[in-house]
Amino acid sequence: MTPTRIWTPSRVVVTRSASELPHTAEILRRCVAAGVSDIDVLSGDRLTGLRGQSERETYAIAKKTLAVVVAPPSVLRPQPIPPSADWRIDLAKGCPAHCQYCYLAGSLSGPPVTRVFANLDEVLAGIGTHAGRGSITSGTAERGHEGTTFELSCYTDPLGIEHVTGSLAEAITRVGxxxxxxxxxxxxTTKFDDVADLVALDHRRRTRVRLSVNADDIAHRFEGGTARMPARIDALRRLAQAGYRVGLTIAPIMPIPGWREQYARLLADVADAVGDVDDLDLTAEIITHRFTASSKDVLLSWYPGTKLEMDEDLRTVKRTKFGGAKYVYPRETMSEMKSWFTRELDAVLPQAHLLYWT
Known part of the structure; x- marks a missing residue:
């Protein structure tokens, strides 16, 4: 199997405040070891030099840049994150991958640079202050055995940047x-497969790693800069063998031509990979594709030639609790896919516990 090329930034910028923190020294050590030579410590805390002559050029510059910054107080307060976990903890914001349906489009301000937080001690402190609180897993009958859960991947793929940050290993080790x-x-959740360092950590089974998986046609066409599906499934197996709780994030599912056959093949491949793993703890989370008007505009500016279906006339409007609107698949399509996935998952991967469908 061909190893996935690991993302390495072309440029690293460090804000003045971040430069004074100890975790920054570890980040820069890792960046230098990875071959990064363009490292700029700024005189202030405002990120500069990230915009090009066009949105597409700005996107290209940002995707090659790692910014080391200090997480503001608003980021340090854990936020509820149903239905995934009790709370959200942000190690970073931004992602090096090139997914044409990017969940972050429209939700992050400014160029899509990856910002890693240097004040790691303060970021992780929220785990201690919110332990024992929450309504998704903490104290529930169904998922109470997971304890109070903290999601680390709402605004980034932490494994995709781990070799130049070290933040993920630190979180896993401290919690363990x-x-x-x-x-x-x-x-x-991750779309990357570089788990060699993770399997060596003393995680004490207090971390669940979910591999984001999809039909081959979707992954191949829309998930640029990520690990191929066989590599992700192999990473899932290696993590499970190392005692991690693991999971599948099957997302975003789309009713493409031949979707049943492709997703059936995906589930069968996973079943083959984990079938002989002892003490397997496997979950599944299934998320259908959706978009907003603002995210569509951003995605089209990033990927003007995309073949991703974002036709409002083919969708149903779903209102959010904050008054926004998402375009989801029609009720009949959603019902058909949900029924199929529920049956197929139960038949092919009966050991997988389906946490939610959305």
Whole structure:
């Protein structure tokens, strides 16, 4: 299997405040070891030099840049994140991948640069202050065994940047050692497969790693800069063998031509990979494709030639609790896909616990 090329930034910018923090030294050590030579410590805390002559050029510059910044107070306060976990903890914001349906489009301000937070101690402190609180897993009958859960991948793919940050390993190790109490766990989703360092960590089974998987045609066409599907499934197996709780984030599912056959093949491949793993703890989360008017505009500016279907006339409008509108598949399509996935998952991967469908 051909190893996935690991993303390495062409440029690293460090804000003045971030440059004074100890975790920044570790980040820069890793960047230098990865061959990054363009490292700029700014005189202030405002990021500069990230815009090009066009949106497409700005996108290209941002995607090659890693910014080391200080997480503001608003980021340090854990936020509820149903139905995934009790709380959200942000190690970074922004992602190096090139997914044409990017979940972050329209939700992050400014150029899509990857910002990693240097004040890691303060970021992770929220795990301790919110342990024992929450309504998704903490204290529930169905998922209470997970303890209070903290999602690390709402605004980034932490494994995709781990070799130049070290933030993910630090979080896993601290939680595993019980630094924030015994009744907490962290979880994240990734489309990358570089898990060699993770399998060596003393995680104490307090981390759940979910591999984001999809039909071959969708992954091949719309998920640029990520690991191929066989590599992700192999990473899932390696993590499970190392004792991690693992999971599948099947997302975003789309009713493309031949979707049943392609997703059936995907589930069969996963079943083959984990069938002989002892003490397997496997979950599944299934998310259908959706978009907003603003995210569509951003995505079309980033990927003007995309073949991703974003036709409002083919969708149903779903109102959010904040008054926004998402375009989702029609009720009949959603019902058909949900029924099929529920049956197929139960038949092919009966050991997988379906956490939610959305």
């Amino acid at each position: 050692a019980g630094e924030y109490g015994d009744g907490v766990s962290v979880r994240f």
